[in-house]
Amino acid sequence: MSIKIIPQEQLEQQATNSVIRQIPLLFYPSPKTLYAHRAERLKTLANNNPISDYLNFCAIIAEQQANLIKHQPIDIDVTCLLNSEYPPLSLDNLPLKDTWQDYFTPLLDSFSDTTQQIAIVIEQLKKNSTLELQNKALHLLKGEFDKVDGNEAIFIWSSLSVYYCQLASQIKSKAIAENTDKLWLCPVCNSMPTASIIQLGGNNGLRYLHCSLCESEWYVPRIKCTCCDNMKDIQYLSLEKELAAIKTECCDACHSYLKIFDQDKDPHIEVIADDIASLILDIKTEEEGFAKSGVNPFIFAQ
Ligand SMILES: [Zn+2]
Ligand SMILES: [Zn+2]
Incomplete structure (x- = not known):
């Protein structure tokens, strides 16, 4: 696991990458x-x-x-x-x-x-x-x-x-990053994400994955496959215009996709709810040959 949660007292002793340390890596749920x-x-x-x-x-x-x-x-x-x-x-x-x-x-x-x-x-x-x-x-x-x-x-x-x-x-601790690879499972509970979210304001357009189980959100760099770490030939599909608030991020290397929601474009977005409501985009993306690499708590395929 590349994002690791450690007790507060150990945090000061860790020599971590200074750039990564500036970024809030993990948001616990409310x-x-x-x-x-x-x-x-x-x-x-x-x-x-x-x-x-x-x-x-x-x-x-x-x-x-x-x-x-x-x-x-x-x-x-x-x-x-x-x-x-x-x-x-x-x-x-x-x-x-x-x-x-x-x-x-x-x-x-x-x-x-x-x-x-x-x-x-x-x-x-x-x-x-x-x-x-x-x-x-x-x-x-x-x-x-x-x-x-x-x-x-x-x-x-x-x-x-x-x-x-x-x-x-109830976890009172911070997270550190060892590197930015292998971030596809939740660093808190080890479950799959539902989708990515660019949170409203405050975090300079950083992308976080939203956990399908414990509802934490963790940082993953943008324009990178959240399933296999590939950074080449990532393409984005949407139903509307280029600047749509909901897109699928599709990887040509592992043929997986996950939705990415942009709250700066639509501040009302809620990851789990909007993921279900935009089911038509899943269907279109799957028609292009990609398979979803996430789980929605309200949609369990058989
Ligand atoms: Zn989790
Ligand atoms: Zn991939």
Whole structure:
């Protein structure tokens, strides 16, 4: 891992590259506002969108995630996880306990009045034992997405995210960079990104990857494939004009792509919500022969 999180007291002792050190490498999430903001954005995007029903479904989940953080917060001292060669919240460093399941039943219960299709998924999920749910969660955290039904995965991942996001927000430490290669997995929890974001103002157009699980954002240089580090022949596709706020960054070396969102061009962008709402751009990019190198918590392909 090239971005490494170390305890504060060690930070001063590290001789790090002075240029890289000037750049904020990592932003931990703000769970108290993140999900409520996402729910609002999903509802806005649902107006005039061909997949508005789906965006409204995702908004209900995000609203419940916000409620869970408000009413069932967790406070765990994660300092002991920082002295490790692994990312602090990775499975290698922090075995999965079933605490996340405290969020699972309330999340399912937020759909009291819903479509028959969703009701069937929820009914199936409620029949799972703690152990069965634990196994499904472990498959997802290991990236074995084909081992879990895609509809079930959305509810499991959303509950896991409420847990991991809070833990990530409680890390009181900074990150250092050893180099800028191999940055495709989250330095906090080792999960795949959803997309890249150029944050609104403040960071001089720097690009960050947004974690699909713990919602942290980490720095990756621009015009570089986030999957294989290739810097040649990177091309950008968009649905509108050249200066569009949403593009796909496509790599000719490994034929992968990931979306890049520019908040300077549209300050309302929220990575997860806008990634779903721009599904048509995924379809167009895949038609050009590229495969997505990220995960959206609301879209698990089978
Ligand atoms: Zn993460
Ligand atoms: Zn590549």
